[in-house]
Amino acid sequence: MMGERTVMQEALFYSFNLEQHVPADHMLRSIDRFVDLSGLRAHLQPFYSSMGRPSIDPELMVRMLIVGYCQGIRSERRLCEEVHLNLAYRWFCRLGLEGQVPDHSTFSKNRHGRFRDSDLLRHLFEQSVQRCMEEGLVGGEAFAVDASLIKADASRQKGVEGSRGLPPEATSRAIDEYLSVLDDAAFGAASEVTPKFVSPADPAARWTAAHGGQAFFAYSTNYLIDLDHAVIVDVEASTAVRQAEVSAAKTMIERADERFDLYPERLAADTAYGSAETLQWLVHDRGIEPHIPVFDRSDRKDGTFSRADFAYDRESDTYTCPAGKELRKFHRSFTTPRSGVTKANTMKYRASKRDCDACPMKPRCCPNMPSRYVPRSVHEGARDLARDIAKTEAYAESRCLRKKVEMLFAHLKRILKLDRLRLRGPCGAKDEFLLAATAQNLRKLAKLIPMPQPAPAI
Secondary structure, eight states: OOOOOOOOOSSSOOOOOOOGSOOOOOOHHHTTTOOOTTTTTHHHEEESSSSEEEOHHHHHHHHHHHHHTTTTOHHHHHHHHHHHHHHHHHOOOOOOTTTOOOOOOOHHIIIIIIIHHHHHHHHHHHHHHHHHTTOOOOSSSSEEEEEEEOOSSEEEEEEEEETTTTOOOOOOOOHHHHTTTTTTTTTTTTSSSSSSSOOOOOOOEEOOOOOOOHHHHHHEEEEEEEETTEEEEEEEEEESSHHHHHHHHHEEEEHHHHHHHHHHHHEEEEEESSSHHHHHHIIISSSSESSSSOOOOOOOOSOOEEEGEEEEEEEEEEEEEETHHHHHHHHSOSSSOOOOOOTTTTEEEEOOOOHHHTTEEEEHTTSSSOOOOOETTHHHHHHHHHHHHHHHHHHHHHHHTTTTHHHHHHHHHHTTTSSBBOHHHHHHHHHHHHHHHHHHHHHHHHHHHHOOOOOOOO
């Protein structure tokens, strides 16, 4: 017999337990085990007034931000709508069924105020790293570092020529932040090169065509990860130039040592970090093995001998050419001793003109020069060490493991949807990168640390 719908009178009272309606295998339930915000109010207490109307609970806003970045919800307006409708989101945010979701404008007010002044988001990220260490996910022996370009919230069509500078009437929070970081090694002081275009909306974003296609305005997010389980140990925002990324890597290594007492034995990276100065800093200043390809432009393409064809003897401090002749820094004595170091921090080892004139290999060595010289960096010792490490099995293993940081960037852009920033200015980029890295570490914990199973009934 076919039933029919009956009109039911609404009940006066309902028995509803939100806890029972969140699936046991829901990601937020697993993440909730590792979110400890017990010290949040004490951290923010100096930034709230002791008088006036009570504010929105900061723990609620932080939990909502964690939900947004873990689930790839970039819009704060949409985040408020999703938390209002989704039972699991309400459970994670401790809202219950009747809890009121704050207005989306509350986030921007607190982000530009209390959260930024107290460096709260850095504090939350470091808490996630500390929890990963407590769970045994951080080995601390091998790190990898890399950077990835993230498009800025700036229109490429509205950029102005870099040589002209910003319009004098332009004012905004992003411009004020840009002016405050002109001396920062990760932004204004990273490079003296004037960019081709500058965005009036976000002048700290760098015009770049590094992807090989259409140029755009971008920031760089820099990750320092532990190679055991690809936990993000530190994150830093920088302008999108190589010098800034190298400076950010040094900052992250020093901060990991200071905050967590993490001092890696080796560091894996790509050729962008293989300059002589960077290798010198790693080897001699920090005592870290560089598992990094050496940045070297000495190979010649015209068929003449490259620097690799000249053998260096450390004891005599000389080079030997393919014809067996010596190249020295000096061929005569000076009354006043000279260092022989050029402005480029190199030393030139020259052959005798007499040897070169009589040499049958001159057309293949220095056809357009009276004699051949070979430049050698003052940091060549660190470069030689990096070349020796590159011949080991440990280096080959590091090269494979280094791909983990590339996988994190792919996850960041494809799963967490952070392929374009929503906030402007260096502080906005920093906030987004910190929240995204926190979300990735929390998701890593939820994935690798299984949920405790309930005890069987007796």
